[in-house]
Amino acid sequence: MTDGARFATAPGDAPREAATHCPYCALQCGMTLRVENGRTTVTARQFPTNRGGLCQKGWTAADLLDHPERLTTPLVRDRPGGELRPASWDEALNRIVSGVRAVQTGHGRDAVAVFGGGGLTNEKAYALGKFARVALRTRHIDYNGRFCMSSAAAAGMRAFGVDRGLPFPLADLGRADTLLLVGANPAETMPPLMRWVTEQRQRGGKLIVVDPRVTATARQADLHLQPLPGTDLAVASALLHIAVTEGWVDRAYVDARTTGFEAVRRSVAGWWPARAEALSGVPVADLEATARALGTAGRAIILTARGAEQHAKGVDTVSGFVNLALALGLPGRPGSGYGCLTGQGNGQGGREHGQKADQLPGYRRIDDPAARAHVARVWGVPAEDLPGPGVPAYRLLDSLGTDEGPKALLVFGSNPVVSAPRATRIEGRLRDLDLLVVVDFLLSETAALADVVLPTAQWAEEDGTMTNLEGRVLRRRALREPPAGVRTDLAILADLTHRLAAQGRAPSYRLMHRKGPLLTPEDRGGAADGADPRAVFEELRRASAGGTADYAGVTWARIDESDGVFWPCPDTDGPDTPRLFADRFPTPDGRARFHAVEHRPAAEEVCAAYPLHFTTGRVLAQYQSGTQTRRVPALRRAAPEAFVELHPDLADRLGVSDGEPVRVVSRRGEMVAPARLSPAIRPDTVFAPFHWGGAARANSVTNDAVDPVSGMPEFKICAVRVERVGES
Template identity: 45%
Template sequence: MSQSFLPYAQHKLEQKERKRVFPSQCPFCSMQCKMQLVEQHVEGRTRYQTIGVHNPTTHGRICMKGQHAHQHALHKERLNHPLIKRDGQFVKATWQEALNEIKTNIEALQLAHGHDAISVYGSASITNEEAYLLGKFARVALKTKYIDYNGRLCMSSAATAANQTFGLDRGLTFPLRDIEHTRVLILVGTNIAECQPTFMPYIEEAKKNGAFLIVIDPRSTPTAKLADLHVSLKPGSDAALANGILHIMLHDNLIDEAFIRKRTSGFEELKEHVLRMSLSDISEETGVRAEVIQKIARKFAQEKTGMIFTARGIEQQIDGTASVRNFLNILLVTGKIGRAGCGYGAITGQGNGQGAREHGQKADQLPGYRDITNRVHRKEIAEIWNIDEKELPGKGVSAFEMFEKMQEGEIKALFLMCSNPVQSAPHARFIQQAIEKLSFFVAVDLFISETAALADVILPTSSYLEDQGTMTNVEGRVTLREATYPLKHQRKHDWQIICDIAAVLGKGGYFSFSSAEEIFEELRAATKCSKADYSGITYERLRKEQGLLWPCTHVEDPGTERLFEDEFSHSDSLAKFAVVTHGKIVAKEPVSQAYPLYLTTGRVMAHYQTGVQTRKSTSLVARQFEAYAELHPDTAKTYGLQHGELVTIQSKRGSVIMRCHISDTIRKDTVFVPFHWSKHQSINQLIGEQLDPHSKMPGFKYCPVQLSAYVKEKICEKS
């Protein structure tokens, strides 16, 4: 081949096989797996492949959702430009037009009704920088007290229970690698195998090393099938079961007296309360045999090390906080926390469920888990933000309560970022009606979701591939999500959108950021000396060390892997026992002749949250394209239902229709439905509006329902 031909041949080869690699992190669960998207152009076609990248948490593992995440990020229905609703239809707008629309409406509403006429609803999927900035935006640019976020519907009971018991909430009180060395694990209401698949190798390794696995769940899930003991309790009876376990431990003196004496308070009250109980009554209430309760208690108490994990099954109840606290009582009476192989793990659901709740999106919090009602905490943040402490709004209300105030007319407008409450919140028809009463509604999203479709303005945001920032994973490890995929069309990052709106409202001086890293530097200062101290963490360190566990108080600090080794985070350094009177915490809607079955909801492996992202992935939809109702064979027989038939499920709030799956992996008195689908398959339409008194968590995992065969005429009448 001649020399003159070589450059031409090389050019043709590059055209034929051009490849680009984009670093990223999975946008879905709290494991936050590191990965790369490989984009390859071969013979005129573009192909994509996602590969895992080694990191301290998942060691290069990714699951099916991560493998196909790019399909929604590159989907043709991604929003490319702002939209404004005119005469009931969305029309394309420029950013300036959209910003002017927002400015005009917000200023008019606040002039007429005050600052609190505007509300902000955030997300546990956005970065730490954006969660921090959104809280600042609500309180500085809008001056409203009304801000909360979708994590209220996910992690709030676990967070509240940990704060009440330990004085601090971090997803895991230990590093993930400790799991491999524990002797017994209790998993309560968590289906890790389907919801966090890359977590499972830690459980499997523990079992190989001889650990005894106890799974407490009404369903025999893929996680439960790995258990040495699966406990199929009645939905909603978790607090009672924990009292039964405590009763055996205290009755048989299977406790760590030295730990209780030195490191806890409130034990005598707990002991007196629990020993008055009847084990046979607890057995009847939970549906768990007394000998099984005894086995759990003795096994957990007698082993040298042990861990307890909770997730949505126990937490998404109107007594979720108390139920989690009662399982934390079990840890405290046995002294199994603050040392290797021991501790508590709240299995965070959303990608940044941990970080998003630390930096000011919650109604009662300021950055670093500071208390918005605490004068000292308010002054510290006001100084960072360069405002007078008196200018900071006070405490607002929880996510669902904000919608109640919309319905009542007190809240007139909503700024919604990357969430879909019309599908994710309880009593979903009520949520839609509340939003429809608003005078003005702005949504920030990748797609026109079920909620965004109701907006007056939709702003197009960036995806995980394009948006750099930090995320805090399930173990409290802060990681840096690199993102180099080109930001196309008129899309903007969430933080840019916040800054742009602040600017048109005349508050641009407080939001003059040009990068995510600049925001993180302010976040570091805002969390210094707080419980969730990030001040020792920098982008440079995160790149070099592949993540750091908070608290991390200075740049030489290696981070805190194991919490509570010497003291707890209450002012007296002691952990607090809680007396939990099961059955009397809150009055749950009872099953009855009219509504004789328990409904419980959850996830499937192929989908995530309300499905806005995963339902745009052809590969994931192909695995699970519709919702279903899982029924025991005897239950199906009672109602004359065959596998695959359509069934109507009804509660006091409405009805849904879906196909029934008959399986002996569920209790006869229970119906399970995944919540990823919309319209007549949106199961959260059935869930009640009652909230946990402490965490304000709705009761997604417990709802009395009735079944009936699907009648086509009824649907025709409604449609």
């Protein structure tokens, strides 16, 4: 297997291949790319996460590499409302630099913002955070992972002192006697993970799913709890109430390894099962059966995902299930524990190294003086020059173009026009900017609004590392060079930094990297390009050293030798950490912390004008905002358009037939898509996937209320009405 080389792809060349990983979800399935006679193929390979399996998205992942809609030249817009036109790299980059200079001169450093993505490699996420804080010296940076993992991350930090999606290897799922999935549908979102679930059930284990819909995962469950959207915390409180009442609490574990249990015990005392049933619709018998299956299991695992987390009370909801896991003594035991299913490909690593508004590399807090001093030393800048905390993603996007907010935005690897809540409003904010720059390899809905679009390399055209949902740092290897005229994100950041420094808008380029020219551009035909991801990773190791997410002992060579390395790993000669919490929690006293939480209603409740609950999610053949997957022919055939899922009883009341276009209307906007009648949905709830833009954009409808701790918007519930198209 050739490692990290650049390969020709012309017909007649010798076959070449690279062992790499799928570009989509956080499972990061192992695959081999092979190019022969000008054609690139995908083969599943044996890797611990997928064990030789891929989903339909993985099998078709190479189809975009030579897609006819791929961007291969920069685009610029000469005037507002004008068309994007091809431009040279010099013109496009100079346009960005002059725009940044004008905005910061007129409105201050924080008038320029950066928005990243959970699909960027660790190297790119790190470089983007550094670029924002050192080259632009702005506090305004956040990323689309705020819409994915932030509630579970915040709950994990306050309970365990660390945020790692799964604090144990995936193989533990197959060992659990009881597996509880809350708001998770891996059969569609990450199908190869179901191999572990199948193994668990073949061993005689019990699978319990909590979801308002009868999903593909719920159909495989031994028990399906179908609550009203937004009531998961009531379910969690009732389960702990039952565990306390029945004597299933592991008192020895609680006394030795935790603090705060008595306050939680008092808080769930009033959550008798009948009260939870009245609120959530989950029968008392099912609540009792679930609590019994967890409380009497030798090994049990509780997993949450977006269904439980994408709420304005998402942090408290996750804390409710963490409380349950701690009371049962699960975290730190093999085959047991609490975990969260990370969504995006590098949703874990992407939030560890500087894309979040309040963090520096290594999961350090940006308002911690010691953290600032450490990272400033690595970066070669005075600590006092680093900006302070910014604001979470939705608040940042909603402030764009306003009197108080940024006037310019640089977007890397994200499509907020489709993915942000209250998307019509956010689209308007983007249009109000003085400068919008988008770096992408396809013309997404956000890129179509930009003043400057820069074409970037795809996943198979650059080396780097990713960190999957287990905290396993793994290697993405390049198969080939980017097409002529296309650069990597690292090269783009390097060139922009160089030009900003030349115009006095940033510290000198060498000063930024005084321990070595880690991002020094190579001259290729007069264009600054060729930033070295391996060298960036070496600097990331130094910047993360001693932090919560410590990568100091992780090297590319070590990853290659061992199918990845689990963080924290502080020493190159020391062990990594596949399983956390075996002896202590990374808190000051080594104990996990219970947090008393109380159910509260959704930010928006149903009423006569909006009598139905609306929720969103994913489908098997599409991914995120659909920019990539909607362009893959096989995936487009499998899921050609959006839909609105209605229960047949609701459709009958509305006079709606299957396949008929319907309009879903909320206080913020509307979407139009064909009705899909299914008994899988509750009669009081409407579902739509969020992968499409235009009139079928589900996020035109969703609520922009946010969790006060995590900044997570309330994607999973709002009040709507459904109309036949043509009715008013």
